[in-house]
Amino acid sequence: MKEIYLKEIAHGRSGDKGDTSNVCVFARKPEYYAIIKREVTVEKVREYFGGMVKGSVTRYEVPSLNGFNFVMKHALGGGATLSLRLDSLGKSMGSAFMRMKIHVGDEEV
Amino acid sequence: MNKVIVGGGQGFWGDSNDAAIHMVKKSNINYMACDYLAELTLSIMERQKLKNPERGYAGDFIGLLDQCGKEAFDRKIRIISNAGGMNIEGAVNAIRQVAERQGMHGYKIGYVQGDDMKSQIPELLRQGVDFKNIDDVGDFKDIQGDILNANVYFGHEPIVECLEGGADVTVTGRAADSALFLAPCVHELGWRADDWENLSRGIMAGHLLECGGQGAGGNYQYDWRGVPDMDQLGFPIAEIGNDDFIVTKAPGCGGVICEQSVKEQFLYEVHDPANYITPDVNVDISHATLTQAGENRVRVGNVHGKPRPDTLKLSIGYHAGYKVVTYLSFAWPDAYEKAQYAAEILRKKMERKGMKYEDVNVSYVGLNALHLGVADMSGDLIKNQNEVVLRIAIRTKEKSEAAKIIPEISPLQLNGPPGASFFGGRSHVQEVIGLWPTLIPRDAVKLTSRIVEVK
Numbered sequence: 001m002k003e004i005y006l007k008e009i010a011h012g013r014s015g016d017k018g019d020t021s022n023v024c025v026f027a028r029k030p031e032y033y034a035i036i037k038r039e040v041t042v043e044k045v046r047e048y049f050g051g052m053v054k055g056s057v058t059r060y061e062v063p064s065l066n067g068f069n070f071v072m073k074h075a076l077g078g079g080a081t082l083s084l085r086l087d088s089l090g091k092s093m094g095s096a097f098m099r100m101k102i103h104v105g106d107e108e109v
Numbered sequence: 110m111n112k113v114i115v116g117g118g119q120g121f122w123g124d125s126n127d128a129a130i131h132m133v134k135k136s137n138i139n140y141m142a143c144d145y146l147a148e149l150t151l152s153i154m155e156r157q158k159l160k161n162p163e164r165g166y167a168g169d170f171i172g173l174l175d176q177c178g179k180e181a182f183d184r185k186i187r188i189i190s191n192a193g194g195m196n197i198e199g200a201v202n203a204i205r206q207v208a209e210r211q212g213m214h215g216y217k218i219g220y221v222q223g224d225d226m227k228s229q230i231p232e233l234l235r236q237g238v239d240f241k242n243i244d245d246v247g248d249f250k251d252i253q254g255d256i257l258n259a260n261v262y263f264g265h266e267p268i269v270e271c272l273e274g275g276a277d278v279t280v281t282g283r284a285a286d287s288a289l290f291l292a293p294c295v296h297e298l299g300w301r302a303d304d305w306e307n308l309s310r311g312i313m314a315g316h317l318l319e320c321g322g323q324g325a326g327g328n329y330q331y332d333w334r335g336v337p338d339m340d341q342l343g344f345p346i347a348e349i350g351n352d353d354f355i356v357t358k359a360p361g362c363g364g365v366i367c368e369q370s371v372k373e374q375f376l377y378e379v380h381d382p383a384n385y386i387t388p389d390v391n392v393d394i395s396h397a398t399l400t401q402a403g404e405n406r407v408r409v410g411n412v413h414g415k416p417r418p419d420t421l422k423l424s425i426g427y428h429a430g431y432k433v434v435t436y437l438s439f440a441w442p443d444a445y446e447k448a449q450y451a452a453e454i455l456r457k458k459m460e461r462k463g464m465k466y467e468d469v470n471v472s473y474v475g476l477n478a479l480h481l482g483v484a485d486m487s488g489d490l491i492k493n494q495n496e497v498v499l500r501i502a503i504r505t506k507e508k509s510e511a512a513k514i515i516p517e518i519s520p521l522q523l524n525g526p527p528g529a530s531f532f533g534g535r536s537h538v539q540e541v542i543g544l545w546p547t548l549i550p551r552d553a554v555k556l557t558s559r560i561v562e563v564k
Contacts (some may be wrong), residue, residue: 011331011369013323015378018148018244018546024376026369052482064396064411069376073244078469081149081542082301082429084470084502085481088358092479094330099483 001105007098009109010036012067014094019079021090023097026067033066035109041104043071046098054094070097110139112350113297115290115314116359119143119171119190120321122150123162126173128344128362130322133177133186136359138346140440141181141295142289143190144319146171151283152542154194155258165196166280171203172279173359178204189268189289193280195258197222200280201561208563211516216563219271219279225424226549227259233553240425240547252545255428255508260464261554262422263436264388265311266302268292268557274416283424285388290315296350305447307351308390309414313397314354316385317374317409321345324356324374326366331373336373338363353410355402362414364403376410383479384415391415420548429465431511432504435518435536440528441495447526448473448499455501458517468512474498498532504541511538 012025025040027033046057055073064067066071076090077083087093115137118129122145132138145167158165170192172307181188186522193200208216228235230253234240240249260283269292271279281289291311294300317324324345326336334438337344343362348355358366379385383395393413402408439447454472459466475485476491478500505511515536522529 005437011373013328013330013377016545017378017380019246020374020380022380024373024379026331026372038378048483050482058139058380058534060380060382060395062376062395062397063450064398065375067372067376069381069382078468079544080147081152081544082468082504084432084434084468084499084504086472086474086478091328096480096483098330099480099485108225 001102001103003103004109006040006100006102010098012094012097014090014097016076016080016090019074019076020095021072023070023094024067025097026065026069030066033063035059037061040068040100042083045051060098110297112348113140113293114138114346114348115318117290117295117318117321117324117344120319121145121147124321126176128175128342130177131343131362132346132359133181133184134362135347138181138186141186141188142318143170143173143188143192144157144289145192145285146192146194146283148424148544149426151195151260151424152257154196155426158195160375163199165546166194166466167192170200171207174204175207178207178278179213182213182216187272187276187293188278190290191281191284191289193282193283195225195282197280197282204278204280205563210269213563217275217277217560218276218563219276219558219560221267221271221279221281221284221556221558223554224260224263224283226261226554227256230256230259233549238549238553243548245544249545252427252543257426257428259423261424261549262424263554263556264288265292265295267556269296271560272296274411274558276560276561285316286319287312287387287475288389290318290347291389298351303416305390305414305416309392310354310412311349312387312390312392313394313409313412314349317356317371318345318347318561320374320377322364323377325358325366327364329370329373331369336363336365337530353408355406355408355508357406364504368399368401368405368407371399371409388417390417398406414526416543419551421551421554423547423549425545425547427543429504429541430504431508431538432502432541433504433511433514433536433538434500436484436498436500436532437441437518437521438496438498438529438530438532439526441493444489444494444497445473445476447528448497451499451521451525452501454521455514455517459514460476460479462513463487464510464513465505465507467506472500474500508538
């Protein structure tokens with residue numbers, strides 16, 4: 001087993017709606033889809049973001065695109081207008097997500 | 110027509126005009142739709158209109174028409190935009206002036222009114238509409254007295270009416286972004302208002318186009334280094350018929366249309382992929398497929414639709430206090446430690462002045478201002494940082510409270526840790542606008558479509 005950044009096997013983009021952040025995550029190769037499904041669980045995402053995401057985390061699976069959509073509520077410090085964060089729109093939430101460390105088998109990646 | 114070709118000319122108010130002009134000159138589009146409205150934009154426009162009744166719309170759109178409206182008219186490319194914002198008549202007048210100046214005789218300007226629901230709120234309350242926040246926060250009574258604007262996200266139908274009336278350009282207020290793109294599909298291909306399968310494809314084509322450059326390799330994580338000529342990034346174009354649809358871009362511009370670039374935009378700002386709710390249709394993209402169909406051509410398939418909801422989203426903007434944002438930069442050595450100490454000084458000053466605030470955010474630009482708690486703040490990297498920018502943002506109820514911190518910032522250059530440099534000029538107090546998303550019955554909304562012709 002080895003530890004890698006999620007960015008090694010995935011890419012995606014973050015968007016906002018009010019105080020909700022969505023990060024879509026796609027496997028860089030089809031065979032990585034199962035790894036992401038196994039490693040990037042709702043529990044792990046909630047723990048990873050800690051106090052940054054104050055509401056629920058939901059994971060939607062879109063296997064035909066080898067992708068997932070993570071929807072995180074109360075995640076932008078109040079939303080674009082009320083938020084005091086530099087990145088009030090959460091444009092960098094996607095890259096923050098990709099910084100998550102995951103475990104993969106030596107043969108897997 | 111068995112296929113309609115629509116381009117996405119703008120991604121937001123403040124976007125570059127270059128891609129739109131290139132598209133009009135160099136591509137084979139039939140329509141160009143330009144999205145100017147983000148969630149907050151209408152509240153800002155309402156503020157502008159209160160200061161000056163002539164304003165309150167996206168003036169950028171008038172500039173764009175000045176640059177390429179005549180050519181679009183000559184080439185029979187019809188333009189649709191929600192640039193009307195909070196002052197649709199003002200936008201129409203400005204467009205008319207451009208068209209007259211450029212000698213565009215017979216130019217038809219369509220416009221849609223009725224999304225501004227602010228004056229109808231008391232009556233709707235009497236009828237039992239509760240304006241419950243769809244994010245389940247707060248009590249409507251608490252914001253009712255502070256409302257700036259209330260605009261309903263409407264669908265394609267009134268825009269289609271303008272197109273049926275021959276509008277060369279159509280301006281609206283808060284049309285849903287993707288409705289601007291769906292309308293030409295419905296108009297040209299004759300889709301029925303309950304043809305959920307076709308409508309869902311028109312909406313997804315719009316969804317992929319409505320953010321301009323993001324649909325063509327802008328803000329692209331997969332391989333940003335590999336995007337050709339980002340300095341002249343083209344915006345996406347959709348070819349929509351009665352089957353799958355194609356996303357592409359104009360010849361001779363930068364950017365990339367590939368499976369990965371389309372994917373990143375595909376789920377962007379979508380929540381449940383099986384239920385992407387719009388005013389026109391409830392879209393299901395949970396089994397959608399994307400396939401490369403040529404250079405810079407991606408085919409989108411397996412998009413499905415279900416009946417649209419009986420409610421429409423109403424976005425209410427309200428006055429929510431004030432904020433002040435300040436920046437101070439500190440130099441090596443011990444830049445981070447100095448910045449932290451300066452933050453502590455400011456906190457002590459705030460306390461001594463009895464400053465009342467709602468929320469305060471301290472971050473260090475270059476270290477953790479974007480990634481917050483996820484940022485790596487350990488080790489030599491932080492210790493040896495060449496420079497660190499301290500950023501403090503404070504939100505208050507009263508303007509006078511926010512103002513108290515401003516005179517304390519610049520003196521830190523002389524009265525604080527060494528090597529400080531005031532950054533970004535003197536801070537000022539900004540108004541904070543809150544957003545209250547809610548749902549109202551569809552039949553409470555009355556939209557009207559009109560056309561004026563330039564003689």
